[in-house]
Amino acid sequence: MGIVSPLGLGLEHNWSRLIAGESGIGRIASFDPSDLPAHVAGEVPAGPTEAGGLTLSDWVPVKDQKKMDRFIHLGLVAATEAVEDSGWKPESEEDRCRTGVMIGSGIGGLQTIYDASITVHEGRARRLSPFFIPSALINLVSGHVSIKYGFKGPNHSVVTACATGVHAIGDASRLIMLGDADVMVAGGAEAAVCPLGIAGFSSARALSTAFNDTPEKASRPWDRDRDGFVMGEGAGIVVLEEYEHAKARGAKIYGEIIGYGMSGDAYHITAPAEGHEGAYRAMQAAVRSAGISVSDIGYVNAHGTSTMADDLELQAVERLFGDAASQVAMSSTKSAIGHLLGAAGAVEAIFSILAIRDNVAPPTLNLDNPSTESVIDRVAHEAQRREIDIALSNSFGFGGTNASIIVRGV
Amino acid sequence: MSEIADKVKKIVVEHLGVEESKVTPEASFIDDLGADSLDTVELVMAFEEAFSVEIPEDAAEKIATVKDAIDYIEKQKAA
Numbered sequence: 001m002g003i004v005s006p007l008g009l010g011l012e013h014n015w016s017r018l019i020a021g022e023s024g025i026g027r028i029a030s031f032d033p034s035d036l037p038a039h040v041a042g043e044v045p046a047g048p049t050e051a052g053g054l055t056l057s058d059w060v061p062v063k064d065q066k067k068m069d070r071f072i073h074l075g076l077v078a079a080t081e082a083v084e085d086s087g088w089k090p091e092s093e094e095d096r097c098r099t100g101v102m103i104g105s106g107i108g109g110l111q112t113i114y115d116a117s118i119t120v121h122e123g124r125a126r127r128l129s130p131f132f133i134p135s136a137l138i139n140l141v142s143g144h145v146s147i148k149y150g151f152k153g154p155n156h157s158v159v160t161a162c163a164t165g166v167h168a169i170g171d172a173s174r175l176i177m178l179g180d181a182d183v184m185v186a187g188g189a190e191a192a193v194c195p196l197g198i199a200g201f202s203s204a205r206a207l208s209t210a211f212n213d214t215p216e217k218a219s220r221p222w223d224r225d226r227d228g229f230v231m232g233e234g235a236g237i238v239v240l241e242e243y244e245h246a247k248a249r250g251a252k253i254y255g256e257i258i259g260y261g262m263s264g265d266a267y268h269i270t271a272p273a274e275g276h277e278g279a280y281r282a283m284q285a286a287v288r289s290a291g292i293s294v295s296d297i298g299y300v301n302a303h304g305t306s307t308m309a310d311d312l313e314l315q316a317v318e319r320l321f322g323d324a325a326s327q328v329a330m331s332s333t334k335s336a337i338g339h340l341l342g343a344a345g346a347v348e349a350i351f352s353i354l355a356i357r358d359n360v361a362p363p364t365l366n367l368d369n370p371s372t373e374s375v376i377d378r379v380a381h382e383a384q385r386r387e388i389d390i391a392l393s394n395s396f397g398f399g400g401t402n403a404s405i406i407v408r409g410v
Numbered sequence: 411m412s413e414i415a416d417k418v419k420k421i422v423v424e425h426l427g428v429e430e431s432k433v434t435p436e437a438s439f440i441d442d443l444g445a446d447s448l449d450t451v452e453l454v455m456a457f458e459e460a461f462s463v464e465i466p467e468d469a470a471e472k473i474a475t476v477k478d479a480i481d482y483i484e485k486q487k488a489a
Binding site: 061064127129131 | 425426
């Protein structure tokens with residue numbers, strides 16, 4: 001597994017900072033946000049690799065960097081960590097052909113498209129880089145990962161806004177179940193913290209603007225003072241493998257994907273339906289496919305974006321768990337890293353697996369005054385030790401798309 | 411070496427990320443310097459920008475080596 005997020009680079013680095021209750025949110029540093037309503041975001045920190053910072057030349061050769069938008073850079077960093085962590089190095093042509101890639105993005109190369117538009121607008125269309133299109137295309141993370149490692153199996157991608165990461169991992173696991181591949185590198189990457197991205201989500205009234213002077217307080221899922229999500233950037237990548245295949249080679253196995261459920265709201269382009277009934281159906285489908293009872297689930301990593309929709313998701317989770325609701329812990333790790341859009345579901349699925357590994361529920365930061373009371377423990381402020389064997393992770397996207405995934409320790 | 415040749419060499423080093431010593435006049439962008447077809451398109455654009463010349467597509471296709479580029483630009487500049 002591999003993560004790059006506003007908390008830095010690396011799986012264990014991210015996890016230890018998350019558990020310690022640290023925040024990766026700050027005032028936007030990559031450009032001056034003064035003209036925009038929202039001034040805060042979660043940006044991947046630059047710095048030496050060994051200190052958990054991003055030094056791009058350690059990962060992508062300088063001459064290739066300009067051929068890719070930042071979301072591809074971040075995807076490649078996380079994919080490199082994940083593939084190396086997995087120890088999977090297919091030597092035979094057959095093994096390479098049985099290894100595929102499915103990495104998505106919610107938005108893709110937004111800054112690249114912006115820059116190219118300016119070039120064309122200025123009448124310099126002939127000066128447009130030949131790398132413009134392959135730099136911006138969403139499936140090019142999958143493409144670059146396959147080229148780097150020689151993975152010749154299914155090469156696919158997912159675009160379902162903020163549900164992308166879960167859909168990528170869920171669909172990739174299904175491809176393995178269907179026999180299309182033995183190994184799939186899957187996840188999401190996003191880098192939309194740019195003027196166009198911030199302006200666009202601001203215009204949709206989706207971003208927090210009330211905490212511009214106290215950025216670390218801006219992402220506050222379920223809190224009564226929340227006023228929108230905080231955009232984050234990064235990537236989360238996992239290596240999925242058919243169980244017997246992984247066992248046979250003595251692979252390090254973090255966990256098992258046991259359930260996956262999807263649904264559509266058929267309601268509104270940005271707002272969830274009443275009671276988040278689409279989310280309820282996605283979770284229900286995941287539980288059904290896992291063949292477990294809801295009381296087996298010890299931890300829920302909520303979509304919990306720090307918007308009005310948080311309480312609707314809470315209602316849906318309460319409805320799903322029924323009498324078991326008082327036993328489960330649910331937190332939103334977006335409180336620490338912001339909303340990574342197309343990468344969110346993948347990073348959060350990884351956090352869910354680590355929650356099982358270490359029997360720790362990561363905290364929901366800034367949950368000072370819940371807007372709605374609930375019997376569900378939302379792990380306010382501090383991580384909690386608890387027995388977690390099975391975890392559920394939710395991601396919902398614009399367009400009314402919902403995805404839930406259930407993982408179990410091995 | 412001419413000023414044009416120096417500048418061409420510098421652009422090639424920068425764009426293809428190769429050692430300066432490898433950028434000999436005979437070096438082929440694709441065979442010796444690791445460029446692909448998109449790299450060569452970008453290189454030609456960089457030459458156009460740096461020397462304020464127009465390199466039409468049919469001429470660009472014939473620029474395969476460092477020397478080809480230098481010769482073409484010198485001819486344009488002399489004209």
